[in-house]
Every structure is written in structure tokens, then in C-alpha cells.
Amino acid sequence: MATHATATATEEPLVAVEGLSVDFDTPRGTIQALRDIDLTVPKGKVLGIVGESGCGKSTLAYSLIGLLAENARVAGGAIRMGEHDLARLGAAGWRDLRGTRVAMIFQDPMTALNPVTTIGQQMLDIQYRDRISRSEKRARAVEFLEQVQIPDAASKLDAYPHQLSGGMRQRVCIAMALLTQPDLLIADEPTTALDATLEMQIVALLRELQQKFGCSVVFVSHHLGTVAELCDDVAVMYAGEVVERGSARSLFHDPQHPYTQALLDCDPARIKIATRTLPTIPGTLPDLRQPPRGCAFRARCPHAWGRCEREHPPLYPGAAGQRVRCHLSDPAEDAA
């Protein structure tokens, strides 16, 4: 049953990321992993974050739950969620939000669960805040294992993680995340470690449960097919910046940024003409210790010209209602 939490322009988003910058201090210099990120996560919707490896999409996901690496620091901006600014939240503040309003599903289900504790105990542990009896907590655990379609759920409570397959473990992780009834569910490439058939099952399950529980989801992936399947909105990231964002429909049907276009051209599922070699985007990500002046993508962009080198493009409004960080979308360029 789809909840029709239609986010109108006036409705306040669940999370608003405003000009977020995150730096990593390394022995070889400061890496500007996220630069001036502006995003909103609408209530009850799924926001997809796509981009190639190293573009900062996982860093963004982790900053939404305050689990950045020790050498990372928020260099600027804010993450607004209700009255909280997640970018400035202390350890105690985070403990109150994690497992109540924000939950996360991790990339590798093989290592995400405690190997020496039973599934049931781990599901009881995360309910430590709830003032209900142990047997009620167990009943809730079984209920959520059934929600994620684990067969014979009650018997799985006594199983250890290594006794379950990867797909089953990821279902357990999803059940645990949903058990806490979060407002925001962050999924960091939850299907990357699974094989293709499982991937589609898990994505379908996520979609179904998201609609049932009505939570907002931030879904990080480099697989465009799953993003198209699952997400309402999409943000495309490149070199620590959002280069294009908008509804999934507009991005997949009418991509405006040359990087988005190139990404879509590289998706094997979209190739129409037989080819011997899979298409790639030539070149590599720029060095984020010294982000290039001007447009970050210009070195790999087939359309780059003089202005791209001089001037860092802002997010221009795009043709289909999206926002595009490319001078090609500058209304002034058309006029010129």
C-alpha cells in the first residue's frame, strides 16, 4: 500500500543538507571529500545518491548518521533535521538519534552482524530503550524478521550470523533497521555485496517496506538500475559535489549534466547497439586535495570550453525541473 505522502514544495523536508563540506585529514594532505553539498530528503520518499567510487556518496551517507571516520571533520555547512543540526551534534546527541530516528543498512551483510552473538540477542539489544518485557521484545524481533520475509523466523533468533546466507543476513539487517522505526533510513550500497537476483529481491523488499512504514530513505548506489527502480529523487555526485539533482524521472529521461549523461551511457543495461567493449568515461577523478578551479568534471567533459576552466558552475535550474551544475544549463549561455 503506497503512502501518498506527496511532498509539496511548501512541506518541510525531513532532512535538509545545506552547504555541507567534509574534509579528511591524511598524512599527505587534506582531502576535501564533500564540498558545498545542498540536498533535501523529502518526508516519506526515497532519495538516491549515485556516482562512481570515490565521489563522496558514502561519506555523505555516513555524515547523515554521524559515523564519519576519525580523521574526518565537518568543515562547513549544516544538516538540519527538525530542531537538530546533525553536522554539529555531539556524541550524546547522536546516541539519542541513532536507533530511534535514524538507522542504517550497511554495504556488506557478511560482516555487519556481531559474529559471536545470536541474531535474537542482537535484535533484543537494539531495543534496549524500550520499556517492554523480554518476551515482548522477542515477539517484535520475530515480527520484523517476518516483515523481511525470512522463512521460519522464530527459529532464526537462535542462529548465529555465520549460519545464514548473505541475502538472509542483509534481510536481518533491514529488519533490525526497521525495528527501530526510524524517520530516516540510510542504505549504503546494501546490494553491492549480493548477487544480481538477490539484489532485485532486496530492492523490491526495500521499496515495499518503505511504502509500508513511510520512512524516508537515502539509498546510496552505483547501480543505476536499482536507483531507477527504487528512488523518487536522485542526486548525482562527482568529486565531492552534487552535479545534478531532481526527480528520478527527469534524471533518467532527460539528463542535463554531461557527467549524468556519461554515467547513463555506461550503464550496460541501457546499451542498445552490440559492442565488444563496455563504454567507460575516459580519465579519472581529480585529486581532491586540490580540487580544480572551475568545473570539477571539465577534464573529462566532451563539451568543456573556456568558461568551465575559469568559473565554478553553480546549480542552474534544468529543463525538467532538476538542478544542474553545468554552464551548459546557464540560461545566460542560451541567450548569448
Place this chain on the structure above:
Amino acid sequence: MLFYTAQRLVLSVVIVMVAVSILTLMLHVVPGDPAVMILGPRATPELIERTREAMGLDRPLPVQVAMFFANILRGDLGQDVFTGRAVSQIVLEQLPYTMILISVAILWSAACGIALGAYSALRRNTWLDTLSGVVSVGTISIPAFVMALYSVLIFAVWLGWLPAIGAGDGFWDGITHLILPAFAIGVAWVGYVSRIVRASMLEVMTQPHVRMARAFGLPERRITRSHILKIAVLPAVTLIGTGVAHLFSAAVFVEVIFARPGIGALLVGAVNERNYPIVLGAVLITTGIIVLATLISDLVVALLDPRQREEF
């Protein structure tokens, strides 16, 4: 778990048998004829020959080993060459002293080592961590007998706080006599255990399931206890299990230095006198205990880590 336990038990018995065989062979390589030792320098060759026959020393070596095993199965470890008392009785008289010494040493050093290691890992790269690292490595590199000698010198001779000699009479006296020897053989193990617990905690702390526990807002204390420490102590448990063998050899020196009764002191005396039955009996019991300790530590690891139970 039952199958795993049974399998380990069988393996343990085999290890004891191999160890005893090797030991019997080694004793014959050491110069000095036990019959000559017993009878003294003025014995006639005839008398020596008769004694050797009585002790079974004239039989081929494999037969001697086999006879020894047959006797063990009947609970007979032979007789003391000089007094004729049953070896099993003599060894069992001395065993409690050594067992208490080793148990106390293990308990205090494991408790301190785990606490120190966990503390160092949680406060890594602070000056306390560095200090504990330096002290740990320092204690590891000092042999137990040196530690024993200096602790006697400082605490018994200079300060006069603790007794230096014997095992004491009664409970409290026994405890005061236990402190210095247990300190001397345990202190290196504080170092070993704390180093291994620190290293394995630092490794476990970076594992994804710890991050997942944090993502659910679990209290740090609980994460440390049931997500980090519970896994990080596993190598320490194995280390302590195998460490019992080292503790026995340290106990040999320390018992001599503190003039404490025990297996170590018994063994040293028996070797000097070529009192084969006692040496064999003491070593057999010691080997049994070491193998038992390894077995127990394996079972504890299996109990703590479900993945271990099913690998066999």
C-alpha cells in the same frame, strides 16, 4: 559442541602418550645409570646387574616404554628409588602447591592483562597507553627467576613486608607466602596478555559490526563489552592455555628460589639424584595438566565463539 569436545579429548590423550614416550627416551640419553646412583660407588657389578633387572632397565627400550604405559593405566607410577614410596603419592602431595601457585599467577595476570590491554586500546596513543606498552614489553623481557630474586630482595629482605621462604602454615600465612612467587611468575604474563588484548581490540574496533552497533545508538560501554572485548579476548584465552606450560617451567625456578614445596622443586631434586620414577611421574602429571589446560582454553574459545565450534 559435544563432538568437538570428544574430538579434542582424544587428541589430548594422544598428545600425552607421545610426550611421555619422548620423555622416556630422553632420560636414557642423559648420562648416569640409575642403578649405580641408587647403590652408590661401592656396589659390585653383580648387584648393579640385579638392580637393573629389577628396575627393568635391561629390557629393550620399546618394552620399557610399553611397560610404563601399562603401569600408568593401572594407576601405578612406580616407586621412589630411595624410600620405596609410591611415586603417585609423592607427586600428588606436591602437586597442590604448584597448582595453587600457577592458578593464582594465571588469574591475577589475566585479569590485570585484559584490563590493561583494554584500557590501552580504548585510550590508544595517550601517554598512559605508551607507558603501559613500555612496562609490558619490559616485564616480558625479564625472566621469572630474575623477577623472583629481585622481589625477594626488595619485599622480603629490604622492606621485610613478605616472607621469602617456604609455603607457610594455615590460610593467611599461605597467602602471604604465595604473593611473591605468584607475582614473580605472573608479571610477564600481564605484559603478554595486555599486548595481545590491545592489538586484537584495535583490530576488532574497526570491524563493521562495531560500527553497526554504533549506528543503533547502543551505549559505548555495551559496545566495548559485548561487541569488542568478547571477541578480542579470544586470542588471549588461547595464549593463556598454552602459557600454562611456560608457567610450569617458570615455577621450577621460582620454587627453588623461594624454597617452596611443589612439582618444580621435586623435579629438580629427582633429576639431580637420577630418581627416574619420580621424574617420569612428575613430568607425566605436568604434561597431563598442560594438555588439560590447552583443552580447557580451546573449549572456552569454542564456547565464546560459535564459529569455532563448527569448523571441525
